[in-house]
Amino acid sequence: MAQLPFIAVEGPIGVGKTSLSKKIAAHFKFQLLEEIVEENPFLGKFYDNIEEWSFQTEMFFLCNRHKQLEDIEHKFLRESKPVVADYHIFKNMIFAKRTLKEEHFRKYSRIFDILTGDMPRPNMVIYVHAGLDTLFERIRRRNRDVEANIQPEYLQQLSDDYETFMDQFEETHPDIPVIRLDGDRLDFIKHQRDLDYILEKVGSYLSKGEVIK
Incomplete structure (x- = not known):
């Protein structure tokens, strides 16, 4: 059975998830859901001292992303409004496994499972990857x-x-379906032809009937 599009754009910090999500949302006229990042009061401290501030940082992200997923389900998907988000909550476990101490990770995993057990899943993931030079250049460009x-x-x-x-x-x-994109080769912010290539690829998946517009 065809499903209403719920697209998650994922990849490491600085790869251009939000920029690409905005362009996809505008092109296909989807609802846009942006990740809450700078509102996290622990994030600056986290980058200064990961070990000290990781649990607080990850818990803040988890609670806020859970609330946003509820919004996707109740405000958009139930009202037949397709969604593209610049993240999905499964990313929390990537960060948690890397940053949390073992005892904190056990607690975090239990809370994660409780909060996300009945949450909507994306039916398409766009994964953008890139090398360090590209990531740091884009981080420098957005200047957070x-x-x-x-x-x-x-x-x-x-x-x-x-x-x-x-x-x-x-x-x-x-x-x-997972669409993998090489962020070193594709600059969808500077070059329209790269963006057109991505939009065409996404459109071809939508038109297959696995998800509907």
């Missing part, structure tokens, strides 16, 4: 104060974690 102290080692580990997670995601969710 809270990201000023991101360390290369952390960002590389995170990128590697994303690769591992997405490989596993495709194995465990064969019913959810």
Whole structure:
């Protein structure tokens, strides 16, 4: 049975998730859901001292993303409004596994399972990956104060974690198409031809009938 589109755009910090989500939403006339980032009061402290502030940071993100997922279900999907989001809540476990101490991760995992057990899943994922040079250039370009102290080692580990997670995601969710995009090669912000290529690719999946517009 065809499903109403719920597209999640994912990838490591700085890869351009929000910019791409906005362009997809505008092109297909979908509802846009943007991640709450800079409102997190712990994020700046987290990048200064990951070990000290990781649990507070991840719990804030989890609660806010859970609330946004409820909004997707009640305000959009139930009213037959397609959605594109610049994240999905499954990303929380990527970050939590990397940053939390073992005892904190056990607690966090239990809370995560309770909050997300009945939440809507995306029926298409767009995964954008890129090398460190590209990520740091785009982080520099958007100039967020809270990201000023991101360390290369952390960002590389995170990128590697994303690769591992997405490989596993495709194995465990064969019913959810994943569009992989090379952010080093495709600059959908600067070059219209790159954006057109992506929009055409997304449109071809929508037209297959697995999801409906």
